Amino acid sequence: MAKETGRKLVAANRKARHDYTIEDVFEAGVVLTGTEVKALRAGRASLVDGWCEVDGGEAWLHGVHIPEYAQGTWTNHAPRRKRKLLLHREEIERLDARTREKGHTIVPLALYFLDGRAKVEIALARGKKDWDKRQALRERQDNLEAQRAMRERRDR
Numbered sequence: 001m002a003k004e005t006g007r008k009l010v011a012a013n014r015k016a017r018h019d020y021t022i023e024d025v026f027e028a029g030v031v032l033t034g035t036e037v038k039a040l041r042a043g044r045a046s047l048v049d050g051w052c053e054v055d056g057g058e059a060w061l062h063g064v065h066i067p068e069y070a071q072g073t074w075t076n077h078a079p080r081r082k083r084k085l086l087l088h089r090e091e092i093e094r095l096d097a098r099t100r101e102k103g104h105t106i107v108p109l110a111l112y113f114l115d116g117r118a119k120v121e122i123a124l125a126r127g128k129k130d131w132d133k134r135q136a137l138r139e140r141q142d143n144l145e146a147q148r149a150m151r152e153r154r155d156r
Contacts, residue, residue, distance in 0.1 A: 004116040010040050011111045013047035018133060020107060020125035026095070029086035030061065030111075030118045033077045035069040040118060042069075045111050052085065052106035052122055054096040059085035061120060064108060085120065098124050 016022075032040070039045070050064040061083045068076045087095075098104050103126050110121040128136070 004113065006115070008113040009110060010043055010113065011045040011047050013050065013107065013109050015048060016107045016109055016123070016125065018136070019128060020105070020123070021128055021132070022109075022123045022125050023104075024098075024124040025109065026087065026091055026122050026124075027114075028059065028091075028120050028122055030120050031084040031086065032118055033075075035075060036066050036077050037118065038071075039066050039069045039077075040111070040113070047108045047111060050108040052095075052108065054092055054099065054106075057089075057092065059087050059092050059095065059106075061085055061108060061122075064111070064120075085122070095124060103127055 044067050046065040048065075050061065052059060052061050054060075063080060064083065065079050066077070067079055095106055099106060105125055105127065106122055107125050108120050109123050112119055112121070
């Protein structure tokens with residue numbers, strides 16, 4: 001079988017970019033069991049309720065739903081088990097120090113395969129207030145309207 005190359009996106013957490021201000025992004029490996037890998041290769045996962053924590057010098061991914069593999073047997077995995085993240089020691093220490101500050105958290109942004117290995121993109125984020133979310137939506141809408149107006153003016 002030929003070696004897999006490139007990036008194959010499995011799941012993205014688009015809601016995280018709406019609910020949080022992203023300050024720093026990290027790429028981490030994920031410790032998975034065999035049936036989890038097969039379920040991910042089938043393109044099934046959800047990051048919506050996912051979050052990360054640093055516990056005892058190790059980073060853990062919680063709340064990510066990887067459904068059971070359909071052809072799995074008694075060796076199938078638990079869909080919402082906590083999974084260990086593979087990061088460098090300095091990155092874990094930096095994440096731990098920043099999450100101790102008020103308002104910071106670690107959220108998963110994307111789950112993908114990179115050259116055949118499962119990776120998760122996590123972000124150090126600060127929660128947005130409701131007015132921040134409304135302001136971001138308003139700015140995005142204004143930019144879209146400006147682009148539309150320029151396109152219409154150019155096409156005349």
